Amino acid sequence: MATNKKTTAASAKDFESNEEVKLNDAEKDALEKQEASAQNKETSSGKYKLANPDSSYQEPGFTLVGDQEKELPEDPSNDLIARIQSGFIVKA
Template sequence: MAKKNEARSQEVEAKEQEAKAQEEALTQEKQSEARSKAAQERKEAQEGSFFTQDVENENVKLSESEKAALEVAQGEVGGEVKYKLKDPETSYSDPDFTLAGDQEKPLPEDPSTELIARIRSGFIVKA
C-alpha cells in the first residue's frame, strides 16, 4: 500500500511539474507576442508620423515665425539675414549658434532642430 501511495504521489508531482512547465511556456509565448505587438505598433506609429507622410498643404496659413523657420529648415536663408532674440533679457546657446542680449547674427549653415524650433516659436526672430 505504501508503494501505491508513493507511486501516486510521484505521478501527481510529475503532472504538477508538467502543468507548471506548460504555464511557463504559455507565459513566455504571451510575453513574446506582447513584444512583437509592441514592435509592430511602434513601426506603424513611425510610418504614420507627420514627418514621413506626404501631404499637400497648399492652403495652410503660416505665421511670420513659422515662415522664417520653414525658410531656415529648407535652407532658403542666405548668410545676409541676421537673427536676434525677441526678448533681449534672455539668451540662447547650442554648439553652433549662440545669442545673448541685443546680439544679431546670421544663422549657421546647418541649423539644429532646436534652433529651428526656437525660430518657429518666435523666441528668435529676424533682426
C-alpha cells in the first residue's frame, strides 16, 4: 500500500523550537544557506533602483547611482540583499 507523504521545506528556526529534533552545526548551516538561496531567487527578478536618487551603492560588479535602474547580478551579495530588505534599494 502506497502512502502519499507531503514534505515541506523547513527552516532552522523551526528546528530550534522543537526539542525532539537535534541538528548539528553543519545541518543548521545547510538550512540557513537554503533559506538564503530561496531569498536570493525571490529578489533576483526585475530591475532595481535606489530609493533616494541622491545616494549611491557600489560593490564589485554592481553599481547604482542616481536614477539608474539595473537587474541584480546572478548571485547577489548578502550586503546587496540587506540593502534591498532595508528599503535602501527598491524594485523599479
